[in-house]
Amino acid sequence: MSEDRFNGFLDGEFDDEVLDEKTKNDIKLYSEALKVFRMRYDYRPSAKLEEKIIHRFMKPRRILWEVAMGVAVVAAAFYITFNLVPRRNVEPMVQESKVVSEVFDYLSLVKLVGDGF
Numbered sequence: 723m724s725e726d727r728f729n730g731f732l733d734g735e736f737d738d739e740v741l742d743e744k745t746k747n748d749i750k751l752y753s754e755a756l757k758v759f760r761m762r763y764d765y766r767p768s769a770k771l772e773e774k775i776i777h778r779f780m781k782p783r784r785i786l787w788e789v790a791m792g793v794a795v796v797a798a799a800f801y802i803t804f805n806l807v808p809r810r811n812v813e814p815m816v817q818e819s820k821v822v823s824e825v826f827d828y829l830s831l832v833k834l835v836g837d838g839f
Contacts, residue, residue, distance in 0.1 A: 727745060730736050738746070767775070 727736070727741075731741060731745070731749065741749070
């Protein structure tokens with residue numbers, strides 16, 4: 723069988739009666755190969771297999787989201803702890819300058835009393 727004759731049949735130029743036996747066998751083989759090819763590429767997985775495949779892709783994404791949420795919770799906890807919770811007042815109740823001036827006033831009074839006044 724020549725390639726031109728085979729392509730001519732596929733293009734619709736020849737009828738089945740014109741072809742010889744070898745060409746007819748080649749056309750049958752070609753059509754069977756096309757059927758197998760179509761079956762392989764038109765394959766649709768079952769629902770169970772599709773669920774299994776989707777689960778494989780979704781599991782790493784779920785782990786990624788869980789890790790991201792954990793990091794966000796820890797970051798929020800640190801932010802709240804260090805920025806929003808009120809701190810103790812570390813400033814003294816009385817200003818130091820007042821206390822120091824009172825101490826010096828007292829000492830000067832003691833000096834005056836010690837001098838005999």
